[in-house]
Amino acid sequence: MDVKATVLDILADLTGSDEVKENLDESLFDSGLLDSMATVQLLLELQQQLGIDVPVSEFDRQEWETPNKIIAKVESLENE
Amino acid sequence: MINLQPYQNPQYFILLLVALLPLMIGLYHGHRWRIYESLVSLLFLFFIFDAEKTGQGIALIAYTLIQTLIVKGYLSYRTNKKFHNKFWVFAGAIILSILQLVIVKLTPLFANGRDSIVAFLGISYLTFKTVGMLMEIRDGAIKEFDLWKFLHFLLFFPTISSGPIDRYRRFIKDYDKVPSQEKYVELIGKGLHNIFLGFLYKFLLGYLFGTLWLPGLEQAVLTHKSTVPWGLSIYLVAYMYCYSMYLFFDFAGYSLFAVGISYLMGIETPVNFNKPFAAHNLKEFWNRWHMTLSFWFRDYIYMRFVFWAMKNKLLKSRIAMANIGYLLLFLTMGIWHGETWYYIVYGLFHATVLILTDAWLRFKKKHRQHIPSNWFTKYFSIFMTFNTVCFSFLIFSGILDKLWFK
Secondary structure: OOHHHHHHHHHHHHHOOOHHHHOOOOOOOOOOOOOHHHHHHHHHHHHHHHOOOOOHHHOOHHHHOOHHHHHHHHHHHHOO | OOOOOOOOOHHHHHHHHHHHHHHHHHHHOOOOOHHHHHHHHHHHHHHHOOHHHHHHHHHHHHHHHHHHHHHHHHHHHHHOOOOOOOHHHHHHHHHHHHHHHHHHHHHHHHOOOOOOOOOOOOHHHHHHHHHHHHHHHHOOOOOOOOHHHHHHHHOOHHHOOOOOOOOHHHHHHHHHOOOOHHHHHHHHHHHHHHHHHHHHHHHHHHHHHHHHHHHHHHHHHHHOOOOOHHHOOHHHHHHHHHHHHHHHHHHHHHHHHHHHHHHHOOOOOOOOOOOHHHOOOHHHHHOOOOHHHHHHHHHHHHHHHHHHHHHOOOOOOHHHHHHHHHHHHHHHHHHHHOOOHHHHHHHHHHHHHHHHHHHHHHHHHHOHHHOOOOHHHHHHHHHHHHHHHHHHHHHHHOHHHHHHOO
8 A cells, every 4th residue: 555545544544534635735733633642643653554663853743734744754754 | 240131121122132233234144153143142141140140140050061961971872873772861861951950949848938059040941942852862853962052052042031942953953054135134024023012012011910900909809808708709800810911911022022032143933922812722722822831841741651651552542641641741830830739730720621622622523513613602612711711820820829828
């Protein structure tokens, strides 16, 4: 499975709605879809499902704001 | 000798602007005159900690030396491949780093309210910075130590007394570069705007609420101590709103000065307030009120605790872990404010309301179709949040202690 689909599935699961799959440039924090708790769950899921280690220090909300930004971030981390 | 506490009077601003002018001319022409900048910083630090504050100055120097050794030592440990990233070494570094602050915070409790001799203005805010750095060093996010830059970050004088709390990597990014002329002109505009808005907030509105009205209201509250049950008079309600307004305008005003002066120096210190009273629930309130402190607690305590607890499957229920995280965060924040019952109750009150807010948000998500959402519910939720917050500030103010236990 590719990164994009995996990330979107995780996000849909965490936010409890498919909204994230429709609007990939929506800010997940402004809309209240993601909070700190969901963020931590996202980091853990990325670790389990894709084997990507993101320490909490590297999580800058601005860089992880929208589904598209998250996908880009995960892809760049995977190629490291 | 002259002693100048930051942002206290117009003379301070005039002196500061005169001192910053050469630096600003340099930045405008694409140069950051670092030596001049350091000298100005040193001078204004000296003004805060000289004359009758010399004792504090010595405590600050000792503190700076100790923190430098801890941060440098821990970074050498983490970047040396021989060593594994052991938890107890990290915990040791954190304990050493907060030790002086803990002593300062506990001394009044054991010494009849006297201040510790190792105390100095801003110790909490400096400790937030170094503890944050140690956590990022543990995560491998900070890999280099530059003594000069570290000292500038730690002792950045516009924010030394009460923040906003910046982050090392963010600060260094600004310090290392010179903004483009276009960008710098924009920063000067924003900086001056902040400073003038700060005048309005701190010297006009803060003065009105805090100096003109609050003492009279406090008198009225205390004279009605025994005329109404529990002393809960109408004056207490007035005191609650007046104190909340004072707290906001005084601290938001200070923060605007600190951010404004930083901008003039080409450093984009993060803002502390973003219309906090327009929040429509308490969770959002904390994203708008004293933001650098709440984000510090969010990133370094809450998220790390929840991450660790979930990874080790400490509890079955994720909701329970989030709730324990809230209690941990706000209890720490309460104790940090001081070891009095009202600061701790203030912390517990916020944690409780946040837990309820989360429960409500989960319920709302599930029953989205059946819950009305319109202009009335929107303003009603802002109104409720505002009053919840003001009530929490009433606890925080300590007046209930005077009313009930003194």
